[in-house]
Amino acid sequence: xxxxxxxxxxxxxxxxxxxxxxxxxxxxxxxxxxxxxxxxxxxxxxxxxxxxxxxxxxxxxxxxxxxxxxxxxxxxxxxxxxxxxxxxxxxxxxxxxxxxxxxxxxxxxxxxxxxxxxxxxxxxxxxxxxxxxxxxxxxxxxxxxxxxxxxxxxxxxxxxxxxxxxxxxxxxxxxxxxxxxxxxxxxxxxxxxxxxxxxxxxxxxxxxxxxxxxxxxxxxxxxxxxxxxxxxxxxxxxxxxxxxxxxxxxxxxxxxxxxxxxxxxxxxxxxxxxxxxxxxxxxxxxxxxxxxxxxxxxxxxxxxxxxxxxxxx
Numbered sequence: 228x229x230x231x232x233x234x235x236x237x238x239x240x241x242x243x244x245x246x247x248x249x250x251x252x253x254x255x256x257x258x259x260x261x262x263x264x265x266x267x268x269x270x271x272x273x274x275x276x277x278x279x280x281x282x283x284x285x286x287x288x289x290x291x292x293x294x295x296x297x298x299x300x301x302x303x304x305x306x307x308x309x310x311x312x313x314x315x316x317x318x319x320x321x322x323x324x325x326x327x328x329x330x331x332x333x334x335x336x337x338x339x340x341x342x343x344x345x346x347x348x349x350x351x352x353x354x355x356x357x358x359x360x361x362x363x364x365x366x367x368x369x370x371x372x373x374x375x376x377x378x379x380x381x382x383x384x385x386x387x388x389x390x391x392x393x394x395x396x397x398x399x400x401x402x403x404x405x406x407x408x409x410x411x412x413x414x415x416x417x418x419x420x421x422x423x424x425x426x427x428x429x430x431x432x433x434x435x436x437x438x439x440x441x442x443x444x445x446x447x448x449x450x451x452x453x454x455x456x457x458x459x460x461x462x463x464x465x466x467x468x469x470x471x472x473x474x475x476x477x478x479x480x481x482x483x484x485x486x487x488x489x490x491x492x493x494x495x496x497x498x499x500x501x502x503x504x505x506x507x508x509x510x511x512x513x514x515x516x517x518x519x520x521x522x523x524x525x526x527x528x529x530x531x532x533x534x535x536x537x538x539x540x
Contacts, residue, residue, distance in 0.1 A: 283511040290505050301512035311513070313488055314496040317402060321492065322469040325409040330461055333413040334454075337420035351418065358414035366408075367478030371395060374404045395479055398486040405475050405490055416461040423457035424450070455536040463528055470521050473498065493517055 284301055288294035305311055336354055340347060357366075373379045374394035381391035394400045431449045440448065473494040476484075484491030484499075497517070501510035 280511040280514055283508050284515050285512075286508045288508040288511075290507050294508065297508065301509045302516075304509060305512060305516065310488065310491070311493075311496060314484075314491045314493045317489065317491055318470065318493040321402065321406060321409070321472065322466060325406040326462070326465045326469050328406075329410045329413050329465060330416055330458065332410060333417040333461070334420050334458075336413065337417045337424060338450075340417075340421055341424040351421070354417055355414035357412045367475050370404065370408050370475070371479055374400075396486055398489040401480070401485040401489045405472075405479055408475055408479075409469065409472065416465060419457060419461055420454070423454050427453050452537050456538060459528070459532050459536045463525060466524060466528070467521055470494075470517065470524075 283294060285296065285298060286294035287297045287300070340350060340354075371378075375381075376393040376396070378394075380394065384391040392400065394404050427450065431453075432445055435445050435449060471494060472492060476490050476492040476495045477498070479485075480490045480495075482495075482499075484495060493513070494517070497510050497513045500506045500513065
């Protein structure tokens with residue numbers, strides 16, 4: 228033991244008596260250089276416009292004259308704007324109906340594809356394609372043709388002697404057509420669900436099968452609990468995306484908000500206030516209100532996740 232202590236003492240003395248070598252710090256200049264375009268982009272195109280819109284939210288600005296300070300007048304005006312609250316109600320219905328149905332369909336298709344069928348990559352690409360095209364102008368125009376008075380849906384119903392309505396022009400069905408369009412774009416969450424299903428160990432299913440558990444019991448006792456982190460991830464993303472939906476409502480309704488404002492989404496009303504009515508200050512206040520709503524709902528989802536999301540630890 229004493230010899231070991233002496234060796235340690237000699238080693239410390241040798242280190243202290245020798246010349247000190249300056250520690251080299253990694254050179255991060257190249258990394259910052261590669262990040263520079265992204266940093267400039269986020270400052271110029273994201274942070275800058277956000278700060279400008281925050282200022283404009285407290286002004287009276289019509290794009291033609293310099294903004295004048297108005298304090299909280301825009302936010303007070305929002306409280307009495309019946310059309311704004313109707314658009315907010317329409318958006319809430321759209322989000323809380325379309326997102327759960329979309330995720331349920333995405334999970335169902337992912338479970339079918341997880342069974343190892345032939346041509347998996349082909350089917351995966353086919354199902355993912357609507358997610359790439361669902362927000363495009365071309366698909367929104369196509370949707371008008373599908374649900375129009377002389378569209379494909381009514382053509383199919385006519386085979387059974389049923390005369391269908393003009394789905395897009397009817398206030399009771401117009402919002403439903405856009406909800407169906409959103410559900411149809413289930414490809415992105417489906418791919419994420421499929422990746423999550425591939426991560427579940429087979430030994431859990433084998434043990435449950437030995438115990439006599441059926442498919443339904445295995446789904447609710449194994450698949451669903453182990454997929455809850457993936458479900459939570461998809462839920463948060465799709466809720467945020469759904470609140471920002473604009474193209475579908477604008478094209479399908481022709482930019483009018485549909486019959487009786489039945490498809491007047493909050494984003495569409497914001498656009499009309501900004502670029503049709505030229506109430507840029509009021510539109511900026513609406514944008515920040517929407518940001519706060521999305522942030523509050525996202526925070527609520529994170530708080531509720533501790534009661535139903537299960538992690539390995």
